[in-house]
Amino acid sequence: MEHNTEFLKLLENDSRLTADQLAVMLDKEVGDIKKMITKYEKDGVILGYKTLVDWDKTDREYVTALIELKVAPQRDRGFDKVAEKIYNYPEVQSLYLMSGSFDLAVFIEGRTMKEVAYFVAQKLAPMEYIVSTSTHFVLRKYKDKGVVYGPCEVDERGLI
Amino acid sequence: MLDYSKILSGTVQGIKPSGIRKFFDLLGDRKDVISLTVGEPDFPTPYHIREAGIENLERGKTHYTSNNGMMELRTEICNYLNRRFHISYNPKNEVIVTVGGSEAIDLAVRAVVEPGDEVIIPQPAFVCYGPIVELAHGVPVYIETKAEDKFKLTPEALRAAITPKTKMLVLPFPNNPTGAVMDREDLEGIAEVLRGTNIVILSDEIYAELTYGFRHTSIASLDGMWERTITVSGFSKAYAMTGWRLGYLCAPAELTVQMHKIHQYAIMCAPTTSQVAAIEALRHGDEDIAMMAAEYNRRRKYIISGLRRMGIDCFEAEGAFYVFPYIGAYGMTSDEFCQRLLDERNVAIVPGNAFGACGEGYARISYAYSVEHIASALEQMERFIKG
Structure with a gap:
């Protein structure tokens, strides 16, 4: 099976993306996305879903x-x-x-x-x-799994 | 008491405040608004680019550069345009590095337009072209682009707008606010109309790197167009470098030598640190562009599908990071729709008429936001239109 790196990267970055959202973003059917998730879980490619807590x-x-x-x-x-x-x-x-x-x-x-x-x-x-x-x-932990620990980021983009 | 209206230039006083500004003033300092209004990337400038700027400051290289920009940067700009869009310019005398694409637009208009000259501007479009033309005492001639034409400029509409006074055509594609693009075939039609005329093209290609599924075509790469085209672009959108204020224009030497004079007297040169960072961006930033464009594309598909699912008619935008859905079916003007959406659901989108009268019935929604943010805005929008 050819692995879908884009799909895995998206989920790795945000495991809360729903099958619906993934399907739209990747031009796939929701059913296919669900099957893919199940298969990756069964094969141990996807091992779990956790939350980053500071x-x-x-x-x-x-x-x-x-x-x-x-x-x-x-x-x-x-x-x-x-x-x-x-x-x-x-x-x-x-x-x-x-x-x-x-x-x-x-x-x-x-x-x-x-x-x-x-x-x-x-x-x-x-x-x-x-x-x-x-x-x-x-x-002190500054960064873990690509996420910076510390003050919450705010959107600093102004109205221009 | 001074009568300021008598002191100030009548031309400047005659310029209407930007429609987008009017809506942003409404937003004011309201808290907890889910905004989809912003016209700049949500990504920070890639770190290696920022580092190049930091290193330059540390080394104290903070003097002016040559008026037209550092030769090294101009060379990289020419390499880049050749590599990505197959247009060639001489870095010595066909490039001016400017303070954002905005300055480049101003230079182009001021160098070409004389009082009474007409400048054709397709709308909906970014708000700056008309006022800049008016400041040069030119006359903006607006062409309405339509949803059924995918908001492209058609050769027929262009031909109908040309008069003996037409001096310039502004080509703002990929387009803010509609997300419309003009592919090679579309541009070929425009080129056909322009061949044999003296009309100059101001091609604003600031969103050239943000097209989805195909590569942008520069009109200067078409037969007989290079000689009459001022290609404007910059680093803000492609490299997420808005605050660095760096853009450029490329044109035949006969044009740049005149624009150079305005730039030299009004600006001197673009910020040195930004120029150094831009060299790094052009040399090592192709992957950053690809990464950001891929992410915008996913969000684009998500937002279009979300809007259509709730029954909103949304044109398939293929460029920039905006969608331009039709909201006229809900019995409200664009202003009313956006105002009520803000008041009742705390979601901010920009009324389409801020980008020209023909934008009435539409709204601009930016997807330079995280999927999570877009999802919560869409949820509130759905409640609004179904409520």
């Missing part, structure tokens, strides 16, 4: 950290087995295999710094094949 504008306490892991690769399995063990923890928000001076980048979220520190010390560091960890706490 928690800094709420009173919820939380802390995010990036943990760089050096990992000894396993014979035949590379980093996959270790990665799987790590991403199964619900605290882990994102996990990437990286090129460069470390191997896995783990983004985790906790309620406090103590909680994150505990997770690293008790769960990640002792794990088999983990050679070293380096934890960096996020101080």
